[in-house]
Amino acid sequence: MFRHSMRTLLVSLCALTAASQAATAVVLAVPADQARTTSTPARALRTQTLSDLTTAMKGEAYAYASYSLFAVQADGRTWSSGGKLAINKAGQAVGALFRSTAQTELNEHLREAAALAGAVGTNAANLRQSINGESYEHQVMYRGFAEQARKDGDLKAADLFTEIAADEGRHRNAYRTALTVLTTGRGTIPAPPMAKTVPVPAGLPKVKAARTKANLDTAMHGEALANAKYLLYAAHARQTGNAALARLFEGTAGVELHEHFAGEAVLAGLVRTTKTNLRTAITGERGEVTTVYPGFAKRATAVGDSAAARYFRNTAADEATHAAAFQQALNQLR
Template sequence: MFHHSTRMLVAGLCALAASVPAQPVLAAPAGGPPPPAPHTAARALQAQTLADLTTTMKGEAYAYAAYSLFAAEADRQGMSAVGKLFRSTAQTELNEHLHEAAALAGTVGSNAANLRQAISGETYEHQVMYRRFAEQARADGDLGAAKLFSEIAADEGRHRDAFRTALTAVTNGRGAVPAPTKADVVAVPAGLPKVKATRTRANLDTALHGEALAHAKYMLFAAHARQTGNTALARLWEGTAKVELHEHLAGEAVLTGLVRTTRENLRTAITGEHNEETTVYPGFAKRATGVGDTSAVGYFRNTAADEAKHAAAFQQALDQLR
């Protein structure tokens, strides 16, 4: 997993904080390995453990997005081996670490439950989060960020409305599931931050993590929709996930200067992976041990071990570039 500034300590709830459905079902997105079976005792996990799993999913989703962007930059610089390393690590963060955390937390439920969860998150982002971020950026003189935040707020309102229509179709058969909107893909080249205020940078960090988590969750929801035979709903989830990742997160990544040179990206990744290996996941494991959530303890310890391997691989890649 990859840490970016306040990644694991971002204040407040993500717009799509994990809910715990009564009968969670987890399915893998197309092209990914099958996740472990759902944790049927998700409701028995203590509140702190569930909160730590939510934080974990937020971070792992962000790692997938960031490492994918780092891989593209390495490819642009002719460093194909580093690009391959970033890309394979990104897949581990998404298809193993995030999926396992989602299974433990019982994140994926019925199609209706998944839609209700998404409607809640999109409503918050549309009505509260992005509007507040836009107002604050405008007040701080970051007009480009204010414009982007306002545009995303409007998009999230449209996502909410599409999910509401889909929920009506799923629950009582009235109407049809809407077709997804097409993502306006944003390129993310290496570059410095394009905002100046500390508050804007913090809000961009929060937004990046929220969009990354939305993308990851929506792809899981899409897999479940396909598994239950609702291909129209799966297409809606997949299309919306692309908007969250390739349009919203990408636009925010440009403003925050997420992607730098490949050497800098490797150093950033090493720092984050080492922090998770030595501090973040051991801390989560210790808390889960204290409340008897043994399944989560094993997950956190195993993930910490994986992050140590990631840090070592990134360090080796950096050493070879010098």
């Protein structure tokens, strides 16, 4: 994983699936998952260990989302006016490296941290968590960000924050309806939203105020984490026989990544040249190897959370491999 700014540790799971169904699905009975979860820790972890695992999940989710965008840029892909991709094969080796590393961050590192932290609960518990998060973003976070951006003269950011706030309100309402269906056994799970993919070309930031840049950074981390969590929740819903709920989580995850994260990335100037993106990735990976994960492992060991400590050490070793691979790719471009 890597850091996007010095203001925050990498914060805030995305598969490139944005499942969308045109029709709603009828739920005839409450799924029988009320007494079990997909990922339950073997014993209660210390508060600091749980906090460190959450930070790790946020970082891995953000790395996945960012590396996925870096891969598209490295491939030499360009977007036509009709929204189609034209592929230049010259940079595909670097693109493949970013893409495979992104998959490791999501499907290995993040999922293992989530399992250790017991991040996935019953379908009802997952919906309640989602409702709380969407409510905060709809009512507080994005409205506040929009007001600040407007005061600072960053009108494009203000408009985007306002648009996303409205989206999050719709997500909250859909999750509320799904929870009612789940708990009463009556009604239908709402159809999933359809993501409208936002292209993210390489470029400089489109905003000027430091506060707007900081808010974009916070927002992108949040969208990346929401995307990842919803994919985990979708997997649990499908495992417990609720395909309609799984589709709702998957569709919403796609919006969080392909619309919200991508739109914010454009304004933030997240994607630059391939060389710059590689340097950014190298710096972040090395920071995780030398500072972040060793610190987490030391704290977990001190309080007896041995499984978490082992995870932190193993992940640090993986990140060292990633840093070396990115450095080799950069050397070959010089």
